[in-house]
Amino acid sequence: MTIETEPTNIKISQLFDIMQTQYGRACFATQDILAGTNVLITNAPFGSVVLYEFRKEVCSCCYRYKYGEYCKIKLTQSNPIVKKRKFHGAGLWFCSEDCLNSYQNKENIDQLIETFDILLEHYQIKAKNPIDHEEFNPKISQQYIESYWKDIEQWEHSIANMKKTKAMNQIPYLNDDEYTSARFVAQSLFNTYQTHESLLLYHNLQSNELQKISKFPILLKSQTLIYKFLKILLPEFLQPLLTTTSMRLLFGREYGNSFGIWQIIEDERDANENKEFLGYMLFPEASFFNHSCSPNVRKFRKGNRMYFETTQDITKGQQLCIDYFHILDEPFQERQKLLSTNWFFDCACERCVLNH
Numbered sequence: 001m002t003i004e005t006e007p008t009n010i011k012i013s014q015l016f017d018i019m020q021t022q023y024g025r026a027c028f029a030t031q032d033i034l035a036g037t038n039v040l041i042t043n044a045p046f047g048s049v050v051l052y053e054f055r056k057e058v059c060s061c062c063y064r065y066k067y068g069e070y071c072k073i074k075l076t077q078s079n080p081i082v083k084k085r086k087f088h089g090a091g092l093w094f095c096s097e098d099c100l101n102s103y104q105n106k107e108n109i110d111q112l113i114e115t116f117d118i119l120l121e122h123y124q125i126k127a128k129n130p131i132d133h134e135e136f137n138p139k140i141s142q143q144y145i146e147s148y149w150k151d152i153e154q155w156e157h158s159i160a161n162m163k164k165t166k167a168m169n170q171i172p173y174l175n176d177d178e179y180t181s182a183r184f185v186a187q188s189l190f191n192t193y194q195t196h197e198s199l200l201l202y203h204n205l206q207s208n209e210l211q212k213i214s215k216f217p218i219l220l221k222s223q224t225l226i227y228k229f230l231k232i233l234l235p236e237f238l239q240p241l242l243t244t245t246s247m248r249l250l251f252g253r254e255y256g257n258s259f260g261i262w263q264i265i266e267d268e269r270d271a272n273e274n275k276e277f278l279g280y281m282l283f284p285e286a287s288f289f290n291h292s293c294s295p296n297v298r299k300f301r302k303g304n305r306m307y308f309e310t311t312q313d314i315t316k317g318q319q320l321c322i323d324y325f326h327i328l329d330e331p332f333q334e335r336q337k338l339l340s341t342n343w344f345f346d347c348a349c350e351r352c353v354l355n356h
């Protein structure tokens, strides 16, 4: 199948170009590439988060997980990087001194650690009195989403004029998933503040806000609760970066572009075990690969980076595609359904076009 392409001005690698196609942007080889070549090794994630339930078991630096074993090192008050406020551990655990040191070596990391600690403290206070979210199932349209966020902007004006103590009473209760998302947002904003090496590419990512909220309306409510939580709690230096626009873009981009942090099975004898889903991460430079049900690139994680390796010889001009969802063994109808439900697109890969 020949695909019409047009160049874009996005450049990621010497080995492939990002071209515009009728299915959005995609990666095309700029030269013949042998099987087994890494066409991309990502930077450290732009945004990433470990699920709350796994926070003690997954290393916050390399995401190592060993069947429920606690990580050896917890960040404590005695750590020199921790500032004086009463410290709760920031939800950060590490598998080794090396990982701890490498995490702590990042510029201004004490500010991020303090931010995480504040979020953890208030999440846990609120979690003592959990609240079931009310039913929320409106008919979603672009207009509905806009007006819902407009109301939040009004709330924001009122909070800006309140005394700090009164504003603190407005901190909403978040469930585990929402708290996890709040951490993801905080880290992404911190990386924006730090001008992360993938920041420019991040601005180029496609957003799936409308598709995702249309499918799961409750997400709109969750997003606005997370926004309120962060608006009250984020420290001054991150506040200018937290706007309703930046938040909506971040969520919209995360939905269609993030990669799961899956447990890596280290012992071959456990190869048939189900892998745990530990969290998720966003790598803008790796978000231009389209999906194919007969992919020619495989993705795998090593520590906090993703690797993309060709599984066959590639000829110049050929599209480089990955499998988004581990669905290659499913029949055609099932694959179409899974991609449409979870990724919001009708797969137009070569195999699906032939109804295979």
Ligand SMILES: C[S@@+](CC[C@H](N)C(=O)[O-])C[C@H]1O[C@@H](n2cnc3c(N)ncnc32)[C@H](O)[C@@H]1O
Binding pocket: 023, 024, 025, 026, 205, 206, 256, 257, 287, 288, 289, 290, 291, 292, 343, 344, 345, 346, 347, 348, 349
């Ligand atoms: C991670 S992005 C890939 C890059 C994207 N094409 C872009 O322009 O930003 C995922 C999106 O690409 C499109 N896409 C990826 N694989 C596809 C396929 N096999 N068929 C149709 N659309 C696809 C869908 O719109 C999907 O939501």
